[in-house]
């Protein structure tokens with residue numbers, strides 16, 4: 001079967017979305033999971049955009065060895081040099097050069113003529129080929145570009161040595177028919193195009209990103225770009241899990257293979273949710289909370305009699321294997337490790353030890369510990385793999401008819417500090433007390449959601465929040481049976497990221513001056 005290459009840009013295009021920015025540690029964790037998922041190419045960042053992004057691309061190139069590691073670059077020699085430097089440790093690197101080609105972008109954004117655009121494209125691809133070898137060229141805003149001109153630009157890029165040509169629907173404007181015509185025309189007219197991999201990259205402004213991507217594949221694209229959960233600028237990018245499952249479920253229409261292990265889809269989606277704090281909507285295809293839930297009696301009845309009556313794919317095929325098996329107070333470490341293995345996680349001894357401690361604590365408060373709880377323990381308890389400047393030691397809040405009062409004790413760089421504060425409610429009071437202790441940060445909280453992650457009155461609450469800390473947006477997540485405790489831990493999670501980012505930035509700046517001689 002012919003192969004369609006899967007190009008994941010969660011860490012670049014996805015990360016650009018509001019509230020989706022990730023720390024380097026989080027990007028690395030995602031990159032490793034994307035590797036397990038089986039994507040062919042990981043776009044790890046935009047190396048020239050900041051020293052932190054540069055370092056992050058470099059680290060992923062060094063550690064994640066199977067997939068091709070790509071980085072975005074504008075068609076300028078400075079960007080391409082930085083891209084090449086960031087990719088230097090990669091087993092196989094790829095520079096993804098982009099240049100706008102539509103009249104509206106040329107006139108109003110770049111202020112260059114079509115001739116200059118052609119020249120720039122050729123020169124940039126040549127330089128990138130010289131420095132890295134594998135080059136992908138994107139005509140930014142291709143779907144609003146005159147077709148004759150697209151053919152000219154693509155011809156120049158192919159002659160200069162680009163091996164992958166991407167025709168993105170940057171603004172989410174195209175219709176599937178137009179994507180088909182665009183690809184067919186390029187394939188027909190551009191000399192040498194048969195030796196090149198054609199790619200599509202669609203945005204979801206009109207809700208057509210996945211349909212357009214599939215139209216592109218039907219018209220000959222053998223690479224498809226997108227993000228997990230469809231995160232991305234504005235209405236987002238094409239959701240990779242939807243494209244992959246659409247191809248798999250409708251093999252009669254799409255007789256192509258991908259390298260994706262679909263049973264890793266749910267785990268990947270869940271990890272991204274924990275990292276960004278942004279949950280897919282409940283009815284989101286493939287990974288939404290209700291994607292496989294049957295509520296109507298007549299549907300339930302049908303599914304019980306024969307699953308295929310209302311199920312076109314199984315939850316197991318995307319790695320959703322929640323069972324009704326419960327663990328409790330008396331379950332041992334071995335049972336816990338077995339259960340994690342069944343859920344697809346091979347824990348190191350150290351992680352298992354930590355998970356077991358947290359499990360025991362939870363089992364004291366909650367009779368039945370469900371799979372969802374075990375995932376929360378794993379994501380929130382074991383994976384905070386960066387140094388934590390702030391640690392919660394005690395939290396006491398009283399609230400009711402009078403103003404709420406919180407008493408918070410925190411370790412800051414190993415030194416115990418305490419503060420009390422009042423607020424309109426228990427959370428406001430607790431956050432105010434934390435702010436008194438972490439007074440060297442300027443914190444503005446934007447969003448806070450608390451969701452029960454398992455059924456029942458004794459459910460564990462998962463808190464996700466977004467805050468601007470010292471001028472940058474950070475997300476924080478945490479889970480606990482007590483929601484005030486979960487929210488305060490999520491707050492500290494964001495604060496710890498901000499504190500860690502400060503240290504990293506200082507280190508990255510030092511590195512940057514070394515690499516670029518600035």
Ligand SMILES: [Zn+2]
Nearest residue numbers: 013170201203
């Ligand atoms: Zn994009």
